[in-house]
Amino acid sequence: MKFSFKNDYSEGCHPHILQALMSSNLDQQAGYGEDQYSLEAKELIKQKIKKSDSEIYFVSGGTQANLIVISSILRPYQCAVSAGTGHILNNETGAIEATGHKVLSINKEDGKLAPDDIIPVLESHSNIPHQVMPKLVYISNSTELGTIYTLKELEDLSKFCKEYDLYLFMDGARLGHGLTAETSDLTLEKVAELTDIFYLGGTKNGALIGEAIIINNKELQQDFAFNIKQKGALLAKGRLLGIQFLELMKNDLYFELARHANQQAMKMKKAMQERGVAFLSDTYTNQIFPILNNHLIEKLFDKFEFYVWKKIDEDFSAIRLITSWNTGDKPINEFIEIINNEL
Amino acid sequence: MKFSFKNDYSEGCHPHILQALMSSNLDQQAGYGEDQYSLEAKELIKQKIKKSDSEIYFVSGGTQANLIVISSILRPYQCAVSAGTGHILNNETGAIEATGHKVLSINKEDGKLAPDDIIPVLESHSNIPHQVMPKLVYISNSTELGTIYTLKELEDLSKFCKEYDLYLFMDGARLGHGLTAETSDLTLEKVAELTDIFYLGGTKNGALIGEAIIINNKELQQDFAFNIKQKGALLAKGRLLGIQFLELMKNDLYFELARHANQQAMKMKKAMQERGVAFLSDTYTNQIFPILNNHLIEKLFDKFEFYVWKKIDEDFSAIRLITSWNTGDKPINEFIEIINNEL
Amino acid sequence: MKFSFKNDYSEGCHPHILQALMSSNLDQQAGYGEDQYSLEAKELIKQKIKKSDSEIYFVSGGTQANLIVISSILRPYQCAVSAGTGHILNNETGAIEATGHKVLSINKEDGKLAPDDIIPVLESHSNIPHQVMPKLVYISNSTELGTIYTLKELEDLSKFCKEYDLYLFMDGARLGHGLTAETSDLTLEKVAELTDIFYLGGTKNGALIGEAIIINNKELQQDFAFNIKQKGALLAKGRLLGIQFLELMKNDLYFELARHANQQAMKMKKAMQERGVAFLSDTYTNQIFPILNNHLIEKLFDKFEFYVWKKIDEDFSAIRLITSWNTGDKPINEFIEIINNEL
Amino acid sequence: MKFSFKNDYSEGCHPHILQALMSSNLDQQAGYGEDQYSLEAKELIKQKIKKSDSEIYFVSGGTQANLIVISSILRPYQCAVSAGTGHILNNETGAIEATGHKVLSINKEDGKLAPDDIIPVLESHSNIPHQVMPKLVYISNSTELGTIYTLKELEDLSKFCKEYDLYLFMDGARLGHGLTAETSDLTLEKVAELTDIFYLGGTKNGALIGEAIIINNKELQQDFAFNIKQKGALLAKGRLLGIQFLELMKNDLYFELARHANQQAMKMKKAMQERGVAFLSDTYTNQIFPILNNHLIEKLFDKFEFYVWKKIDEDFSAIRLITSWNTGDKPINEFIEIINNEL
Incomplete structure (x- = not known):
């Protein structure tokens, strides 16, 4: 069995979550997110973001979170704006x-x-009413390319959105990785302050499933639960989501796991940089995109699974390597050894 | 803490599932339902239904299953037909x-x-093209009222649907309970034979989440996976669903759990019948709807949680009691004792 | 060629409209409803309804008006409420x-x-968030059965809707007929005062096409034009709609035409009442539903086209007769003659 | 009043149409497109395209035609492909x-x-089921830039679409102009042979409203009328559409009108070419995009209305001039005179 650097959802979940599922298993709890675990997890998140009046909903995955958030916010003629790489x-x-x-x-x-x-x-969509009206700015942090927003960048974007009456929505499927990158000066608290709505991704950071949608703008909170139910995202056993976020938020396990994933990726990055490898983008999170010789890529495939991301020229391609909360030192060291031997 | 007869999803999941989650936890598996557990679970289900050419997809809940199935089947101008009690x-x-x-x-x-x-x-929707075209018949088994279809009833309906070019879709959120009712002469195999598409509910029968959509009609299989993804139902860690169905299907645990739930409900039903209690509907599954004096209902509320379903007259109301795979003898006996003391 | 009482859109349009199309034909006008005719017609309607701050949009037909209005008002989880006979x-x-x-x-x-x-x-839809939220009340005047609302009835409904935070929308495909019925004490001005939004139907009252959507509630006016365009209802040559409404509104031609249609229907009604004919509903507009012996119905079919609406018993059925702005005295007299001869 | 070259829908309709509306006005006709004029017009179109088994539906405008066609063809997860300039x-x-x-x-x-x-x-949308499936190719002829497809180009595209199991849909809002361009070797018959579905635009070529959707692929014909009705496009007085297309198709008036519009544009083009004016695109239809000095543009604005299409540099901009079926020689000559005087 080859070790996979394909993504950060190849394993199950952090052991604390399994333990909590075990110990709570036979409790009778209210359904549909009214269980005590969900309520506690929401309180804990509100404390972390220092916004007691935000509203929080747990859903199972990122696409689900994105479609519920966007369709709940926009009027029929309004549209979202996204970077071309947007999920x-x-x-x-x-x-x-x-x-x-x-x-x-x-x-x-x-x-x-x-x-x-x-x-x-905005300028090219001003032919009213013949064009859609841009109304929501969708960003990801860390992005689909592993890059991150600085505090200043997010502040500028947030201010701009307010001026232009746009909603700012952050896809945080990998928000833990974004915030714990060594180069990040952004905090969870600041994200909550600067966005209208965002989500905190569990699936890619140690949970079995789960994204926590956090609604900061009170105007967007109204009746939000209806959208969750209508789109088939309201789990009868909401406890499954509550328990997971409760464990992840306790003692900042969430950030610890993300930081670990980042660090493992950085070890590989550093090793490759020392051998002169170039990268498709300069990332400090758990996704790296080294540009390698095709022969070396073939050699790596003997031991690892990963995606070839982009052909650069006849001889070189960029690959994508993703580490997770559970990526141990062994595969990292094996990877580095091959790099060191071959370059 | 009062014992709850409110529904069959108050507890976590069957211990076998937790054990399987534990033992598989650190395996690296492919995402999006391509993990070995999902593949094995699908094989096992195909064996049970004796249809090797059915296609199976796991999703997280019933509303999600319903909306994906129906929207994937119907053309824009077509509609579903449902009993007024339909979920x-x-x-x-x-x-x-x-x-x-x-x-x-x-x-x-x-x-x-x-x-x-x-x-x-059908007759009242024949003013083409001014009316929607009925194209899909939605049924539930057991129904939202706890009643069940007999083999003969399902055969007749299936034949009718074929004659009238309608698709037959069974919501099986409580299919286990329906099939294991003492009065049921229907089997899982027959359900697969007689419907175009149906689902096997996990959430209400011992899983944390999960419904298995089973597509028997080959015409409806084409491209189905796209609908799953588009509606936000494709879990990155599909293993969570696969592991659960694998455990439930092994040694027919699924049916054992449902039968248990039914039997616990039947004990209460029998006790009440012996005291002359009438029921809103004559059910043999895990939902019963006794008609009780309001004083007795108040007394029961001291010890139990449940829903008052319908006011019958000034003095009497029907209540709904639901038992689960995990309902033990203690609450059942306590309930019966109150009935015996009070009636 | 048999004369048709099937509906009120069998003929073309009132001659004034054709003359206006002629005389304006080669003017160059701005597109998309910005032509001078549309602007004038809107002004004239605002004067008639005595609400200078209402907003008006012309679309081509009733289904289009209904779908644009309702989809522009409701949030995704909200629904409309309609009488079972609603179009x-x-x-x-x-x-x-x-x-x-x-x-x-x-x-x-x-x-x-x-x-x-x-x-x-409202009471049966209070299980938040598991049910749709009723938010808009859809009524028709005259209704699909030819009946009408009194001022008192509309006042009560309007007050109720405000109390319960519901929008009141009147489908006015036959509003002219409703308001000019001899028994009506409602006025166009009152309709504008008591509804949030309504439309004034042209198609069934002398126009080739055209319904004027009138938005009284300022909250519902915002960005409405986008919805018109998005649903494919914004005509490039909006002049076609403007010219028609301008002609219909001038000198109250609109009401004159509707009154004529009503009167022609009432002549037939009176003749039948004098012969003891019963009616399915007691209407004073251009739709009447006499209950006639099947032999007589057959005889009428020799000379006229109309719909058999409902079987009453083995011998009798209700038929629907509709008159239009252009129904002359000749077919009415012929119809009455048959009635008088046969009954 | 300045003469407008802004678009080809500034005037009413061709006089033949008005005459036909007049002479047919008081006929009683069946509603919803079942009138004799619509039936005759459809027959005539089938003769012109030499496809007796195509199906034809008339709708009021281009956006409506596009949304009905595309939504009726695609399954929920499928998408359309369009040139970036696509309407x-x-x-x-x-x-x-x-x-x-x-x-x-x-x-x-x-x-x-x-x-x-x-x-x-197609290649970049092969990650099943995570991406939409391209299924329909949308083209316009003439295009939004006034350019046209040659027979060879359409044949190649048609063959390609068949090979790749894609539907080919031509937006023919200006199909008359495309086919009658002096450089066109394409015919209406060939368009019908090479596309699965297309429409023949009336609004921009002498009708008040109206586009004729022509469905050549039998598979796409099934139940199409339902989509027309559901999207609010089925006119009660379908005669308005039938009469117009009947007049336009008789004696090839449709092509005569389009050819006239093209010729008037070509006169201006020729005059400008002779003075060395460059064009944004090399068009032979009724849309031309000359690149002019801003001073000259200002001068033209004294006499004409038109759109400035694109800034080229500090001194020059491209403008868009559109001629219509009704553009006479006077404005053309005046325009040319200014050009000749100023350049």
């Missing part, structure tokens, strides 16, 4: 459009949006 | 309509549809 | 559901809704 | 997405799609 644009089978909304794509090398990227989209 | 009509926040499709309601006391109920709906 | 329920191929919204049906013999009809629906 | 992408307020379908954009300078443009889109 909602490429990897969700048209889930947003299936709820009736266009997603406008902005081409960005680094997967991040800034006010200057959005202004031209 | 899709009353308890899913318009999930089906949100995918663009009307659900026509047929008023039935017992929650079951027969050909004679459907014919008038 | 949106039975005769629009699920157009409302296709925009994502359920329509709840209330069974009413006379096709009219009163607060007492709606309260039980 | 459905930029000028229909997300009408396609509102029916649940994504439109993938392909960047093309000339607004035309060829197989080589589409292949990369």
Whole structure:
């Protein structure tokens, strides 16, 4: 069995979660998210974000979170704006459009949006009422390319959105990784302050399933639960989600797991940098995109699973390596050894 | 803490499932339902239904299963037909309509549809193209009222649907309970033979989450996976669903759990019948609807949680009692004792 | 060629409209409803309804008006409430559901809704968030059965809707006929005062196409034009709609035409009443539903076209007769003659 | 009043149409497209395209035609592919997405799609089931930039679509102009042979409203009428559409009108070419995009209305001039005179 660097959801969940599922298993609890674990987990998250008036809902996955959030916010003629690399644009089978909304794509090398990227989209969508109205800015942190937003970047974007009456929504499927990157100066508290709505991803950071949608803008809180139910996302045994987030939030396990994943990726990155390897993007999270010789890539495939991301030229390709909360030192060291031997 | 007869999803899951989650936890598995557990579970289900060419998909809950199945089958102008008690009509926040499709309601006391109920709906929807076209018959077994279909009833309905070019879809959120009722002469194999598509409910029968959608009609199998993804139902860690169904299917644990739930309900039913209690409907599954004096209901509320279902007159109301795979003898005996003391 | 009493849209349009199309034909005008005719027609309507701050949009037909209005108002989880006879329920191929919204049906013999009809629906939809939220009350005047609302009835309903935070929407496909019925004490001005939004039907009252959507509630006016465009209802040559409404509104031609249609129907009604004929509903508009012997119906079919509406018993059926702005005295007299000869 | 070159729908309709509306006005006709005029018009179109088994439906406008066609063809997870200039992408307020379908954009300078443009889109959408499935190729002829497809180009595209199991849909809002361009070697008959479905635009070529949707692929014909009704496009007085297409098709008036519009545009083009004016695209239809000095543009604005299409540099901009079936020689000569005087 080859070790897989394909993604951060190859394993089950952190052992604390399994223990909590065990010990709580035969409790009778209210259904549909009214169980004590969900209530406690929500309180804990509110403390972490220091916003007692945010509202929190747990759903099972990222596409589900994205489609519920966006369709609940937009009026029929309004649309979302996303970097061209956005998950909602490429990897969700048209889930947003299936709820009736266009997603406008902005081409960005680094997967991040800034006010200057959005202004031209607003300008080219001013032929009322013949065009969709951009109303929601969708960003990911860390992005689909592993890059992250700085505090300053998020502040600028947040201010811009308020000025232009746009909602700012952050896809946080890998928010833990984004916030614990060594180069990040952003905090969970700041994310909650600067976005209208965001989610905290569990699936890619040690949970079995689960994303916590956090609604900061009170206007967007109204009747939100109806959307969860209508889209088939309200679990009868909501306890499954509550228990997981409760464990992840306790003692900041969530951040510890993400930091670990990042560190394991950085070890590989450092080893490759020392051998002169270039990278497709300069990332500090658990996704790295080294550009390697095809022979070396073949050699790596003997021991590991991963995706070839992009052909660079006849001889070189960028690959994607993802580490997880559970990636131990053994595969990392084996990987580095091959690099050191071959380069 | 009062014991709850409110529903069959108050507890966690069967211990076998937790053990399997434990022992498999650190395996690396492919995502999105391509893990070995999901593959094995699907094989096992195909063996049970004796249909090797059915296709199977696991999703997390019943509303999700219903909306994915119905929206994947119908063309925009086609609609579903359901008994007035149907879950899709009353308890899913318009999930089906949100995918663009009307659900026509047929008023039935017992929650079951027969050909004679459907014919008038077809006749009154013949003003082409000014009316929706009925195309899918939605039934539940056991129904939302705890009643069940006999083999003969399902055969008649299946034959009728074929004649009238309608698809037959069975909501099996409580299919285990339906099939293991002492009065049932229907089998899982027959359900697969007689329906175009159905699902096998896990959530209400010992799983944490999970419904297995089983597509028997090959025409409906094409591209089905896209719908799962688009509606946000494709779990990254599909293993969570696969492991659960694998455990439930092994040694027919699934049926054993459902039979247990039914038997516990039948004990209460029998005790009440012996004291002359009438019931709203004559059920043999894990849902019973005794009609009790309001004073007695108040007394029961001291010890138990349950729903008052329907006011009968000034003095009497029907209540709903639901038992689960995990309902032990203690609460049952306590309930019976109160009945015996008070009636 | 037999004369048709099948509907009120068998003929073309009032000659004034054709003359206006002629005389304006080669003017160059702005597109998409910004032409001078549309602007003038809107002003004239605002004067008639005495509400200068209402907003008006012209669309081509009733189903289009209904689906645009309802989908523009409701949030995804909200639904409309309609009498069981409502056009949106039975005769629009699920157009409302296709925009994502359920329509709840209330069974009413006379096709009219009163607060007492709606309260039980609100009460039975209180299981938040598991059920759709009723938010819009859809009524027709005259109704699909030819009946009309009195001022008192509309006042009561309007007050009720405000109390319960519901929007009141009147389908006015036959509003002219409703308001000019001899028994009506309602005025166009009152309709505008008491509804949040309504439309004034042209198609069934002398126009080629055209319904004027009139938005009285300012909250519902925002961005409405986007919905018109998105649903394919914004005509490039909006002048076609503007010219027609301008002609219909001038000198109250609209009401004159509707009154004429009503009067022609009333002549037939009176003749039949004098011969002891019973009616399915007691109407004073251009739709009447006499209950006639099947032999007489056959005889009438020799000379006229109309719909048999409902079988009453072995010997009798109700038929539907509709008159239009253009129904002359000749067919009316011929009809009456047959009645007088046969009864 | 300045003469407008803004678009081809500034005037009413061809006088033949008004005459036909007049002479038919008081006929009683069946509703909803079953009138004799619609039936005759459909027959005439079938003769012109030499396909007796095509099915034809008339709707009122282009956005409506596009959204009905696309939503009726695609399954929920399928999408359309369009040149980046496509009307459905930029000028229909997300009408396609509102029916649940994504439109993938392909960047093309000339607004035309060829197989080589589409292949990369298919290749980059092969991650089943995580991405939408491209299933329909949307093209316009003439395009939104005034360019046209040659017979060879359409044959290649048609063959490609068949090979790749894609539907080919031509937006023919300006099909008359496309086919009568002096450089066109394509015929209406060939369009019908090479596309699965297309429409013949009336609104921009002498009708008041009206586009004729022509369905050549029998598979796409099934139940199409339901979609027309559901989207609010089935006019009660379908005669209005039938009469117009009957007049336009008689004696090829349709092509005569389009040819006239093209010729008037070509006169201006020739005059400008003779003075060395460059054009944004090399068009032979009724849309031309000359690149002019801003001073000259200002001067032209004294006499004419038109759109400034694109800023070229500090001194020059491209403008868009559109001629219609009714553009006489006077404005053309005045325009040319200014050009000749100023350049």
